[in-house]
Amino acid sequence: MRNDPPPAPGGNSPPPRFSGRQNWADLLPRIFSALALMAAALFSVWQGGLIFNLIWAGAAVAVGAEWQILIKAPRPRLRVLASAGALIASAYAVNSGFYGAALAILTCGGLAAAFAAGPERKLWAFGGTAYAGLFLMSVGALHGSSEYGARAILWLFAAVWGTDVFAYFGGRLIGGPKLWPAISPSKTWSGTLTGVLIGAALGVAAGSLGLDARTRLPLLALGLAAAAISQAGDIFESWVKRRFGAKDSSALIPGHGGFMDRLDGFIAAAAFAALAGLARGKASAAAGLFVWD
DSSP: OOSSSSSSSSSOSSOOOOOOHHHHHHHHHHHHHHHHHHHHHHHHHHOOOHHHHHHEEEEEHHHHHHHHHHHTOOOEEEEEEEHHHHHHHHHHHHHHHHHHHHHHHHHHHHHHHHHHHHHHHHHHHHHHHHHHHHHHHHHHHHTTOOTTTTHHHHHHHHHHHHHHHHHHHHHHOOOOSEEEETTEEEEEEHHHHHHHHHHHHHHHHSSSTTGGGGGGGHHHHHHHHHHHHHHHHHHHHHHHHHHHHHSSSOOOTTTTTTHHHHHHHHHHHHHHHHHHHHTTTSSSSHHHOOOOO
């Protein structure tokens, strides 16, 4: 994701340098887009149920489509249709609790996209469906708990968004050595560490509200890992874009690029959180994050 002002969930390319009216002409669409995306995300959690499922399934379909177009392989329409069809069908399976069926559907969709892409980009085409599918299944697994699902998503919002915003400010106020200039020129070690620490703290504040105080320390540890992994997800998406000579994943979001640009860190953090929660063997992936006896 790009870290252009104003800071919003995600971001890592250098801020544009404009002045006067041109600056406002660039900033206003970015502000409105960021607010709209945040409002949609929070609204989905507040409403839950069908609204949540539709919003996040739509986001996963957009991510899958952007990936298929980004890799510049043959038969883009066929690949987008294969990916979208698999994601929509797997979303229904995930929401019904059939994760094995969802995985099988995504595998078939990925293979169809790979076949359409031809020999040179088949792994990339399959990877796009897998990437969007991992996002869909992780969010579905976390939100599937009636008791802790909404809390898990809000915790992720706080940790990932907090990391992105304070990485932006920390990097520009403190400065210092670049994290990985060949892949993400604007990221600094100071900004990344600032973002990770504050993002984890915000995650604890949002996630532990109303729970036993014993949850705070393990939630802080999980938050630190999730925040760091979100930054790794950001760098991974930057690498993919550079691999195919693209600045943005698409132009779907005014002033912000595409859904991959906005969700790269969240996708990585959600996958980590779902796996970490499931590994604890509690009633659900979300319960594994918040139940510490």
